[in-house]
Structures are given as C-alpha cells and as structure tokens.
Amino acid sequence: MRNSLIVDFPKHAPGKAPDGRAMAKPYYTARYDFRLVPSAAA
Secondary structure, three states: OOHHHOOOOOEEOOEEOOOOOEEOOOEEOOOOOOOOOOOOOO
C-alpha cells in the first residue's frame, strides 16, 4: 500500500456543493491530483 495514495475526506455542512447542487445533509469530498509520466517512446 502506498501512503501517498491515501487522502482525507473533509466533511462539509449542508448547503451548496462544489457542483452547484443543494445538499440537505452533510457530505464529504476528496481531492487527488494525478500525475502522468511520459513514456520513453514519446
């Protein structure tokens, strides 16, 4: 297991979600940035 792949899931209060939806209950989000390494053949 790679610890660098483990991310936090912050809890948010009810309200407007990042995608614009109205959330009636608390919700969680996660953020992860993927980095791709170019192949040697490129």
